[in-house]
Amino acid sequence: MGANVAVEGVSRGYGAGASRVVALEDVSFTLAPGSFTALLGPSGCGKSTLLHLLGALDRPDAGRVLVAGRDLARFSPGEEDLYRRRTVATVFQFFNLLPTMNALENVRLPLLLDGASVAKADARAKEALLEVGLEGRERSFPYELSGGQMQRVAIARALSGSPELLLADEPTGNLDSKTGGQVLELVARLHRERGLTVVMATHAAEAAAVATSVLRLRDGRLEPRAS
Amino acid sequence: MSVRHLSLPLAVRPARRDRLRFLLTLFGVAVGVATITAIALANGSVLASFSASVDAVAGKASYTVSSDAGSLPEETLNRLAWLRGIGGAAVPAILDTALTKDTGDVVEVLGIDPLSEALVREHAVSQSKEVRRAGAADLSRLAQLLEPGTLVVTEPFARAHGLAVGSELGLVAGARDHVLRVVAVVASRGAAESSAGSIVFTDLANAQELFGKKGRLDRIDIVLPEGLSTESRTRLEEEIRTSLPEGASVGRPSRRTETVERLVRSFRVNLTALGLIALLVGAFFVYNTLLVSVLRRRTDIGTVRALGASARAVFGVFLLEGALLGVLGSALGLGLGILLAKAALFAIGGTATQLYVPTASPRLFLSPVTLALSFGTGVVASILSALAPALEAARVAPASSMRTGSLETAKRSSAPRFALLALGLFAAAAVAARQEPLAGLPVFGFLAVFCVVAGAGLLAPLAVTVAGRLPQRPLARLFGPEALIAQASLQGSLSRTSVAVAALTLALSMMVGVAVMVGSFRGTVVRWVSDTLRADLFVSPAGGKSGASFGRLPDEAIALVAGVPGIAHVDPYLAISALRNGAPFTIGSGRFEVLAANGTLPFLDGRPAKDVLLAARAGGEAVVSEPYAVKFGVTTGDLVELPSPKGPQRLRIAGVYSDYSNDRGTVSIDRDLFQSLYGLTGASSLAIWLAPGTDPDLARMRVLAAAKGRFALRVHTNVNLRKEVLRIFDQTFAVTWALEGVAIAVALLGVFHTLLALVLERRREIGLLRVLGTSVEGVKKAIRYEAAALGILGSLLGLATGAALAHLLIHVINKQSFGWTIATEWPAGFLAAAFTGVLLATLLAAERPATVAARTDPARALKEE
Numbered sequence A: 001m002g003a004n005v006a007v008e009g010v011s012r013g014y015g016a017g018a019s020r021v022v023a024l025e026d027v028s029f030t031l032a033p034g035s036f037t038a039l040l041g042p043s044g045c046g047k048s049t050l051l052h053l054l055g056a057l058d059r060p061d062a063g064r065v066l067v068a069g070r071d072l073a074r075f076s077p078g079e080e081d082l083y084r085r086r087t088v089a090t091v092f093q094f095f096n097l098l099p100t101m102n103a104l105e106n107v108r109l110p111l112l113l114d115g116a117s118v119a120k121a122d123a124r125a126k127e128a129l130l131e132v133g134l135e136g137r138e139r140s141f142p143y144e145l146s147g148g149q150m151q152r153v154a155i156a157r158a159l160s161g162s163p164e165l166l167l168a169d170e171p172t173g174n175l176d177s178k179t180g181g182q183v184l185e186l187v188a189r190l191h192r193e194r195g196l197t198v199v200m201a202t203h204a205a206e207a208a209a210v211a212t213s214v215l216r217l218r219d220g221r222l223e224p225r226a227s
Numbered sequence B: 001m002s003v004r005h006l007s008l009p010l011a012v013r014p015a016r017r018d019r020l021r022f023l024l025t026l027f028g029v030a031v032g033v034a035t036i037t038a039i040a041l042a043n044g045s046v047l048a049s050f051s052a053s054v055d056a057v058a059g060k061a062s063y064t065v066s067s068d069a070g071s072l073p074e075e076t077l078n079r080l081a082w083l084r085g086i087g088g089a090a091v092p093a094i095l096d097t098a099l100t101k102d103t104g105d106v107v108e109v110l111g112i113d114p115l116s117e118a119l120v121r122e123h124a125v126s127q128s129k130e131v132r133r134a135g136a137a138d139l140s141r142l143a144q145l146l147e148p149g150t151l152v153v154t155e156p157f158a159r160a161h162g163l164a165v166g167s168e169l170g171l172v173a174g175a176r177d178h179v180l181r182v183v184a185v186v187a188s189r190g191a192a193e194s195s196a197g198s199i200v201f202t203d204l205a206n207a208q209e210l211f212g213k214k215g216r217l218d219r220i221d222i223v224l225p226e227g228l229s230t231e232s233r234t235r236l237e238e239e240i241r242t243s244l245p246e247g248a249s250v251g252r253p254s255r256r257t258e259t260v261e262r263l264v265r266s267f268r269v270n271l272t273a274l275g276l277i278a279l280l281v282g283a284f285f286v287y288n289t290l291l292v293s294v295l296r297r298r299t300d301i302g303t304v305r306a307l308g309a310s311a312r313a314v315f316g317v318f319l320l321e322g323a324l325l326g327v328l329g330s331a332l333g334l335g336l337g338i339l340l341a342k343a344a345l346f347a348i349g350g351t352a353t354q355l356y357v358p359t360a361s362p363r364l365f366l367s368p369v370t371l372a373l374s375f376g377t378g379v380v381a382s383i384l385s386a387l388a389p390a391l392e393a394a395r396v397a398p399a400s401s402m403r404t405g406s407l408e409t410a411k412r413s414s415a416p417r418f419a420l421l422a423l424g425l426f427a428a429a430a431v432a433a434r435q436e437p438l439a440g441l442p443v444f445g446f447l448a449v450f451c452v453v454a455g456a457g458l459l460a461p462l463a464v465t466v467a468g469r470l471p472q473r474p475l476a477r478l479f480g481p482e483a484l485i486a487q488a489s490l491q492g493s494l495s496r497t498s499v500a501v502a503a504l505t506l507a508l509s510m511m512v513g514v515a516v517m518v519g520s521f522r523g524t525v526v527r528w529v530s531d532t533l534r535a536d537l538f539v540s541p542a543g544g545k546s547g548a549s550f551g552r553l554p555d556e557a558i559a560l561v562a563g564v565p566g567i568a569h570v571d572p573y574l575a576i577s578a579l580r581n582g583a584p585f586t587i588g589s590g591r592f593e594v595l596a597a598n599g600t601l602p603f604l605d606g607r608p609a610k611d612v613l614l615a616a617r618a619g620g621e622a623v624v625s626e627p628y629a630v631k632f633g634v635t636t637g638d639l640v641e642l643p644s645p646k647g648p649q650r651l652r653i654a655g656v657y658s659d660y661s662n663d664r665g666t667v668s669i670d671r672d673l674f675q676s677l678y679g680l681t682g683a684s685s686l687a688i689w690l691a692p693g694t695d696p697d698l699a700r701m702r703v704l705a706a707a708k709g710r711f712a713l714r715v716h717t718n719v720n721l722r723k724e725v726l727r728i729f730d731q732t733f734a735v736t737w738a739l740e741g742v743a744i745a746v747a748l749l750g751v752f753h754t755l756l757a758l759v760l761e762r763r764r765e766i767g768l769l770r771v772l773g774t775s776v777e778g779v780k781k782a783i784r785y786e787a788a789a790l791g792i793l794g795s796l797l798g799l800a801t802g803a804a805l806a807h808l809l810i811h812v813i814n815k816q817s818f819g820w821t822i823a824t825e826w827p828a829g830f831l832a833a834a835f836t837g838v839l840l841a842t843l844l845a846a847e848r849p850a851t852v853a854a855r856t857d858p859a860r861a862l863k864e865e
């Protein structure tokens, strides 16, 4: 079910001249299908930049990013949209739910965008919400939910479309440690049950512990792999 | 922390960042203020110049004697001879209007009595043979100058027409050409200041001859000895009154201005109400902009509150911001208004026939009171609109970091409350619409209009909420998932989207209301014209540039026209204006037997004109126009009292006919009765029926040929006159259309501005949509759907509200202001065009916001926080 990921000599910088910031420098690694990798490093080390590259939200200055064997930089705009709808799903630190939609509507949106009928999308979204333990909150708006619940909705949204690659950017960064732990458990469980490839960025070693492997980033460079 | 310290971070800096929106708001306020300013200034200038002319002509006169109907008999002067015995004077004059032969301009002609003139008016001769000889001249000399066939002109008039002492001036008066020789030029002082110098002076007998007023006077100015107590002045006034013959009255000279003021009042009030509605759109803008500011700056407000700023200070900041928007917008509006007023006065171009005041070129008079009032209205409206947003801001809890979303959803529950309030307003409107006019003005009618408009605005949140509840499945099936995104966003920003809908509703409803009213009015007039304008030719004295006709056709002209081959019947129409309780109306006359045989006059009760007119002629009765009946509250069978030189005449009303040509109201009587009462000859115009088989155009040429060199006539064929009537009608309502157009444009800017603000504010959400796999096209589509929804909701509400307004305008406001019955017509084509036009325009307004939205870089949008 999961996609394999290959990052080959990737660099990405921002700005020019004296104010140029190199966010990633010559980063290479591969991830096996169905692996759960934690991207660990302090704030500003380039984690989000890397996840954006994996999500086809951004393109590297140098090097290649391959997901399921396809070079993301070569996507046409249409292929890019399709990739974001079908292959990859993202969970963010600030949950990023659409404030104008309720839980169910948030979860079913990617399905609708992918052409599902409202009836079918509703059924799948309900299942996904059940899976993350939010049955009965379908009609709640984001502001009516706690942080943990919002993150669960975001996870349900990410999984409703059966992606092959799940990207999580500091998913517990905005939660207290108890709810954070529950969210991590949920991610770990879904990973186990669905066998999709997961990449989770975090600055906390405890969070990284739920992953099966850890990549350490420091100032845009990958530290030697320690298993 | 005080308002002073908070203003910079909370109000000024954000405004600078959000320049476009603030500029649009300023513009919205400015348009409203400009409209009311322009209307008030143009109107005020016309009245001021009229009043100045009245004062200039009145000179030192304490009282003026004039006729209640037509002119005074010359012997009135003898009855006032006793004034000389107490050191006063009675100075006779003719005051009428002529056209210059060279340019066709309107010029006032004052016929003066050389012997007594100096007692009342000042004239400063600046150029004459006398002056050349003696080096100076006073009025007694001027008097000696005026021989038959001569006149005195003012300096500006001499300049405009290239005249000097000795030159000749051609004038058209009473449809005849006259040539007069200039004997002196007077400086712009005293009476010469009247009509901005467009006045000439001639000898009394000369003027009587010119205007066919032999043995008649237009006015007698009364000068009282100086130093009289108020008491003795009042006593003298009473004595003068008792000396006067029937049908003449005495009053302050300013009475004429008051009469004119009454005439233009309805017109002005109607226009001003339209202007106030434009201002209402501006006020909506202020409300919207400030509410958005408050919503956006909730976090900042929470922070400053946590730092110790009081709720009152926060309230003050936003109120101040509203006031500032009001001050700047109103200042801009005053400037625009002055320009508009200038343009309007220029368009009036020397004759204010629309306003019934034939004064020459009114100059723009910048009344400080008018300017201050318009400015104040704009500022107060802005401050009132800022109240709600400022309260909203004051309610933000310290350090609250509530998101916009929470407030918006909380707002949703206020939609039903607003709707209830709207219902209350509609009920109030229904009650107000049934009230009688106040002082002849449809005050309650306008109140009803405001209630309906405000109620419709309050329905907007409900409309948006209903749209938000539309079933999703068919929406998604028909329009794709983007429709659901648009639906959620529409609902999620209820306070903004509903304001945009409200602004559209407002503007469109006014346009629809006015369009239906004007369309119906036009239809009614077209029908009326085809019913009443049955004669083949219409003849009147030439009107020059003004388009209006002045003076009377002499009897010889009538005889001449009647003798032209092919002409079967001539109905001479002769009218004078009269006063009833200070309100002016028209007394008209015609040959009822000719009208009965050939023409038609639509009587309200449906009786054939023939029967009513012949009965009226036989019984010495009158027929009155609908505006007269409505204005003075009379109907068939009642008595009308006509002032006349033979004493007040009480005539029975034989019938009420519809008339859309004159809103003063007309009492019409048979020509024989009229002539026996008023002793007037000639005609204001002639209706001519041709012998069967005569070509109207040919007959027209024959009439003109016969008159050539003797009378200056204007001859219209039937077809021609109908066209002319509609041209004047359309011209009258052109201003109205311009105002409506402005309101719509402002509302569309509002849609643009709402969408753009929403897009800028939702960068993050749009980025997220892109992350979730929405294509660029999809994002654009969602924005366009949102615009379309705003357009559709605004149009539907606007059309419904417009229908209600049309009803009020036709049956309450017009009826009460002018006394006209208008048959409602629904211009389906126009309404459909308005609906599609607004929809297309909203879509067009969405293009730029859609492009901005599509450009959102998801990675960057997500990193912002």
Ligand SMILES: Nc1ncnc2c1ncn2[C@@H]1O[C@H](COP(=O)(O)OP(=O)(O)O)[C@@H](O)[C@H]1O
Binding pocket: A014, A015, A021, A022, A023, A041, A042, A043, A044, A045, A046, A047, A048, A049, A050, B860, B863
């Ligand atoms: N759009 C951008 N423009 C300029 N600099 C950026 C941008 N995005 C990230 N950076 C910089 O790149 C570096 C890595 O950022 P990021 O990938 O967000 O780190 P992390 O997610 O690990 O905190 C940081 O120094 C950050 O300031």
Ligand SMILES: [Mg+2]
Binding pocket: A044, A047, A048, A049, A169
């Ligand atoms: Mg980050």
